[in-house]
Amino acid sequence: MKSGGNLEAVLKAGHFAITGELGPPRGTNVEVVMKKAQPLKGMVDAVNITDNQTAVVRMSSWATSLLVMKEGLEPNYQMVCRDRNRLAMQADILGACAHKIPNMLCLSGDHQKFGDHPKSRGVFDIDSIQLIAMVKKMRDEGKFLGGEDIDVPPKIFIGAAANPFGEPLEWRVHRLAKKVAAGADFIQTQCIYNMKIFKQWIDQANDMGLTEKVYVLAGVTPFKSLGMARYMQKNVPGMDVPNHMIKRLKGVLKKQVASEGIKIACEQIEEFKEMQGVAGIHLMAIEWEHKVPQIVEQAKMLPRPQVPQEPQEPQEPQEPQEPQEAGE
Amino acid sequence: MIVGERKPLEEIAKMMQAYRKVLNIGCGGCTSMCLAGGQKEVSQLNRDLENHFQDQGGDIRIHELTIERQCNAEFFADLDEIIANYDAVLSMACGAGVQFVADRYPHKPVFPSLNTTFVGIDRDVGWYEENCRTCGDCVLGDTAGICPVTRCAKSLFNGPCGGTRADGTCEVDPDTPCAWYEIHKRLKGQDRLDLIMKVRPAREWVNQTRRSVIQEPYKERYTK
Ligand code: SF4
Ligand code: SF4
Numbered sequence: 001m002k003s004g005g006n007l008e009a010v011l012k013a014g015h016f017a018i019t020g021e022l023g024p025p026r027g028t029n030v031e032v033v034m035k036k037a038q039p040l041k042g043m044v045d046a047v048n049i050t051d052n053q054t055a056v057v058r059m060s061s062w063a064t065s066l067l068v069m070k071e072g073l074e075p076n077y078q079m080v081c082r083d084r085n086r087l088a089m090q091a092d093i094l095g096a097c098a099h100k101i102p103n104m105l106c107l108s109g110d111h112q113k114f115g116d117h118p119k120s121r122g123v124f125d126i127d128s129i130q131l132i133a134m135v136k137k138m139r140d141e142g143k144f145l146g147g148e149d150i151d152v153p154p155k156i157f158i159g160a161a162a163n164p165f166g167e168p169l170e171w172r173v174h175r176l177a178k179k180v181a182a183g184a185d186f187i188q189t190q191c192i193y194n195m196k197i198f199k200q201w202i203d204q205a206n207d208m209g210l211t212e213k214v215y216v217l218a219g220v221t222p223f224k225s226l227g228m229a230r231y232m233q234k235n236v237p238g239m240d241v242p243n244h245m246i247k248r249l250k251g252v253l254k255k256q257v258a259s260e261g262i263k264i265a266c267e268q269i270e271e272f273k274e275m276q277g278v279a280g281i282h283l284m285a286i287e288w289e290h291k292v293p294q295i296v297e298q299a300k301m302l303p304r305p306q307v308p309q310e311p312q313e314p315q316e317p318q319e320p321q322e323p324q325e326a327g328e
Numbered sequence: 329m330i331v332g333e334r335k336p337l338e339e340i341a342k343m344m345q346a347y348r349k350v351l352n353i354g355c356g357g358c359t360s361m362c363l364a365g366g367q368k369e370v371s372q373l374n375r376d377l378e379n380h381f382q383d384q385g386g387d388i389r390i391h392e393l394t395i396e397r398q399c400n401a402e403f404f405a406d407l408d409e410i411i412a413n414y415d416a417v418l419s420m421a422c423g424a425g426v427q428f429v430a431d432r433y434p435h436k437p438v439f440p441s442l443n444t445t446f447v448g449i450d451r452d453v454g455w456y457e458e459n460c461r462t463c464g465d466c467v468l469g470d471t472a473g474i475c476p477v478t479r480c481a482k483s484l485f486n487g488p489c490g491g492t493r494a495d496g497t498c499e500v501d502p503d504t505p506c507a508w509y510e511i512h513k514r515l516k517g518q519d520r521l522d523l524i525m526k527v528r529p530a531r532e533w534v535n536q537t538r539r540s541v542i543q544e545p546y547k548e549r550y551t552k
Contacts, residue, residue, distance in 0.1 A: 237499035
């Protein structure tokens with residue numbers, strides 16, 4: 001085991017996995033975290049904790065990860081390249097692993113222009129693929145990016161994102177291949193609505209042997225409303241919402257749009273379960289956490305598997321240190 | 329070429345208000361090429377400042393002199409002769425030129441009248457685009473002559489992010505082409521896509537401290 005975490009164990013055992021998502025609060029309001037975490041318990045194998053998502057300042061991902069761990073949820077700690085240089089990233093990874101956070105997701109991050117500090121200086125010291133490679137080097141070689149040894153390397157299951165719908169389309173599977181080559185253990189995709197394009201992408205990935213090396217979790221976001229569907233179709237770059245989905249939502253009574261949205265999502269999940277190369281789903285029920293139990297139940301994904309964890313090797317007890325002379 | 333833009337008149341006037349005799353120095357190099365700090369622009373700025381101070385009732389005299397370049401001592405002879413007559417200097421050169429002037433006359437207050445914006449090209453008359461951030465370790469050979477440091481909003485090195493729009497523009501701005509979309513297209517056309525298929529490792533940033541270049545034939549002259 002690379003991490004000793006639940007998500008890795010579930011995937012390794014061959015179960016169809018599910019991850020959720022939780023956005024930290026814009027303040028120190030711990031109750032909000034607890035409230036969002038509550039409905040996810042027992043419903044997902046791990047939950048992504050976003051990192052200043054959409055470039056808006058929030059409670060840090062690792063701190064929120066620790067809070068949800070106390071609630072018995074396994075976090076997938078997200079890290080973007082926008083806000084940290086390689087020193088800060090490596091320091092945070094060590095800290096996260098010291099606190100036994102078992103998963104992380106490596107992202108470029110939305111541009112700061114979209115957020116609440118649009119004129120901040122974007123860091124982008126390294127990109128997401130270089131971040132994946134850095135974490136792998138830390139874990140597997142026990143070395144910092146700069147080459148020096150790490151005193152007890154971090155154990156972490158390395159995640160990355162993929163968008164099968166961004167242009168140039170033909171490039172997208174190669175980007176996945178680069179992430180796999182860099183060391184990604186699992187992939188969570190962008191929200192999928194265009195099943196045809198997704199199928200083409202995963203078929204390519206299968207043909208290239210990529211899905212044998214990496215677990216792909218298909219991104220699912222149920223539509224809450226017609227407005228949301230239209231917004232995603234028009235305003236979210238890299239998102240592909242086909243017209244027939246909009247039509248289908250239009251075809252039902254207004255108060256039934258939300259349940260129709262969930263129905264669509266569940267039908268998609270059924271397809272993903274059967275699709276070669278798809279190892280699970282990543283359910284992004286944005287600000288809709290309380291609906292997760294219903295969705296997961298309706299998608300026939302309960303109960304979640306309990307995979308016995310392989311015992312972790314006990315860590316060597318540290319030699320007691322000689323008290324240091326003052327002034328050294 | 330280095331491209332600059334004149335600062336707002338109010339900002340320049342504010343820097344000048346404490347002085348009675350000011351010399352405004354134009355530059356015949358880049359900033360004259362980009363129509364921001366050459367002879368014509370120096371005269372224009374002086375007229376604007378005079379009008380401004382007339383309205384405000386200030387007592388200030390501003391003279392002008394445009395030299396060939398403000399980044400080489402060779403062109404400063406005329407200036408050396410008259411500088412003593414002024415109590416402040418405005419420079420319409422890029423930031424490098426302004427500093428060169430300030431270093432040469434360390435007892436004179438020196439002020440910039442431009443914002444130095446970027447290293448770029450003429451897209452058309454009066455239309456310039458940034459193309460290089462002088463990173464010091466050029467990767468253009470692998471990226472079809474399109475700079476990912478400058479032209480990708482996230483300075484990515486391993487291909488387009490997930491946000492490239494359907495029409496090939498950048499997620500950050502629908503009017504700006506995605507650098508990586510363009511790189512991919514051009515490399516594909518040249519049948520050289522293999523260049524971007526391999527993971528490009530984290531780079532060493534060599535532009536984090538002040539740099540200087542001493543060319544090979546001069547090494548002996550400048551280093552002991
Ligand atoms: S890679 Fe870009 S920023 Fe660096 S030297 Fe080349 S053109 Fe300039
Ligand atoms: S859309 Fe293209 S240019 Fe814009 S940030 Fe992404 S990769 Fe860079």
